Amino acid sequence: MTDTLPRVTYSNIGADFSPLHAFLDREIPAFQAGMSGKTWATPFATGPVAAVASPIDPALDLGRFPVSTEADVKAAIASARKGAAVWNKASLDERLAFAARWRAALDEAKYRLGIAALFEVGKSRIEAIGEADEAVDMLDYYPGELKANAGYRREMIEMVPGETAVSVQRPYGVFAVVAPFNFPVALSVGMLCGALLTGNAVVYKPSPECQLTGLLLAETLRKAGLPEGVFNIVLGGAAVGEALTTDPGIDGVVFTGSHKTGMSIFRHMATRPWMRPVIAEMGGKNPAYVTKHADIERAAAGVARSAYGLQGQKCSACSVVYVDNAVKERFVEAFRAFVAKLQVGDPRDGATFMGPLYNDAAAARFIAAMAEARAGGRVLLGGERIADLPGNYFAPALVEMDGPSRLTREELFMPFLVLRGVDGLEAALAEGNDVSYGLSAGIFSQDQGEISHFLAHAEAGVLYANRASGATTGAWPGGQPFCGWKGTGVGGKGGLGTWYLPQFMHEQSHTIMTV
Template structure:
């Protein structure tokens, strides 16, 4: 059966029911505001448990007076308890048929689909996404669960009878789970990436200890509740909140861990990978960011190029690993393109993400605000800030709000042109040719996403054949380097953007969570 994406907003719009989308989201927002400030417990072995070391606060980054919840400030002890619970559950879970595991996830995805407006409202309160991006986050989580269940069924649980080389030999080939996997998820997709990575590990027969981002832990506990309702055996999925130095470090260094899957920064990912593989070879699946370029040629539709690059750069305030942070424009159309993207950017509404008109809301935390300030300072020193660059004061909005900024005049080797920023700063530079643009685009250590805006097919083909990135687009107005869809655009990074070059939301992703075994029985 053909896979279909959830696409909540698109379906409501095409059926003429967009107002229903808004009313359901706003109702869910009112409902979750009634439970703000509660205390959440760790989820270990099917039980809700406190840590010994107190709590930390999780606040709405769009209004710091709003306390979402208090979460457990866990340490190594709680993490080891969760690992023990997951190890105990593994022997039961791995012996379930793949059909039974898929049945649980099929029930879970149905429950999540029924609760998607609630989850979208929670995403907004956790990381400040507007309603459109928050629902897209939840839709992607739903898509991951459905797609991976479908892949297990399509591949017969990755079991295959093999041709026999001799009459008395009966070989078969299968993929089998490893054991307990650590999952560390980021703040920017607290539903989609958290659920996608966790589902990939569990549906293939492994058990999981999840450490969600301390900036956005709430969706992980909604997922735990959904899995329990769907019939997930105790101990298969465990959630422990707390600092990376304690919880994350224990997951990396504990000898009982069989595998690790991570989405986050390159620096953290590389350190974790080295530590995890120090004692013995163990699978480490990571996506570690990007420094993504969009190329605009003289054969492009400049209005389309400005919108596509702008959406990719400033959607969710640039806090996506797929965000465009460099636009390389052919000299002949540079001034025209620059004027168009500046005009487009000036019209964006930065504000409370709960409001319908908001394009993007706050940055996630004080550290992101500091990174924005430092980036703007360097841009003004070494180049020009043509628009934006202001931190919006707390008198106007009581959160981490900034203006989208467009910067010019920097050389290709400038730190702002080479290092991932994760804030809404877009660097635009002129290039003499498409060939030179691709050379500059490929100079960075990352290789996650890239885009080209050109109506000349030969230019698109040259770009596709020479760009060193895993997920690439041509003429994408909706986002020139962003918004891959599960099952259609598998999301994968090359070079320092990823460790395995196997794409999330693609047909090869699940194989990373299993090891191959060849079995032969002789008469």
């Protein structure tokens, strides 16, 4: 029975996952056999069909998927507008009932969804199943917030006798939901929750290489029983995304991806007759700080897990570590020892911690970053291609740079960590804050004064202290609101927290005088 298997929460790294691995030993080959060579179809994707290969092995066929034409996108938006005419008026109880049905469908499908992410992204088993568990928990947390806040309805003050006033939140109408490749289950479900639970209809576009996961998610929504037209899916790459997010039939966009693409959506919205909401998370350059008062073994484990989990392809991945020069040599020694125990290989293997880079473009960026590090700094660990594996597999890299550079400021999205030796936390924070992003940051120190200083001065929305499970990663619904500052996000409210859902609604006040 799957309900007896251990859950994965990113934080419970010490749990006994052997029953889960025994289950996956059977399920992964069965899933692979079922998907190989399959041709998928969906109403709003009638264009050419193309085969998609897994990053695990270019010879591994994930199936054949059609592309949405411009006419398909228009038709999906028209369908959503018809669905919105019904769902925009749905009561709080109706939306909560839908959420309960969707949660049940997601829970039933979560292992298939996790395994699909393993094949499509190259995630390790634990990362992939953890993502699916996170998605199910979202359907506990967000409906709970919606119910606890009575749909965000508030009674207002009575200005004169006989006059009542209330603040209500109303859906915008139709949201475009544009998902990234790296968390095709959890990030898709989170954004869909935001739109659907608040009464909006959606047109959803998964990442072009994660269409299998997107279509499996669509099946869970079909089982959950939304009114016709409320959920619609289109397939394709950047051209389809641009057609979707720029269409005048869209009332808002929720997007996770690159800063460049996110800002292009904002610029387009600024040309419209009035601004529509854009809820965007646009990457990160996430530092960790190891002070001279740190537990060095804990710091090495936490930094390595955040730097190299999912091959560093997380917006919250630790990509720079500032280490006090007084403990730098000890940290490097402990870090090397920890990383030596991490297995790089095929994610179908239960012992694998780190799989392949996502595609050839990611591999090229990694190779270029290594060349840049060799020219301007020192390679302390890794960076070489693993030649006996069929995909883009590389040993995780640790490099040391003597000063700030592109490698310490730009998002790289790869298993590439820059070490900077510093004299004191103050200097480290000044440099770590001097970037365009502001998603997450972490500190390792046993000095409470240093921790308090970090919490008060780190310019990021998600802060961690002394977290061995991940220096800068591991947010969970209801546990760590995931809010990007500066160039990472907008609106100052993040996912996984109490203020996420209201962003998908606009306020309306109702004042009524009794006559």
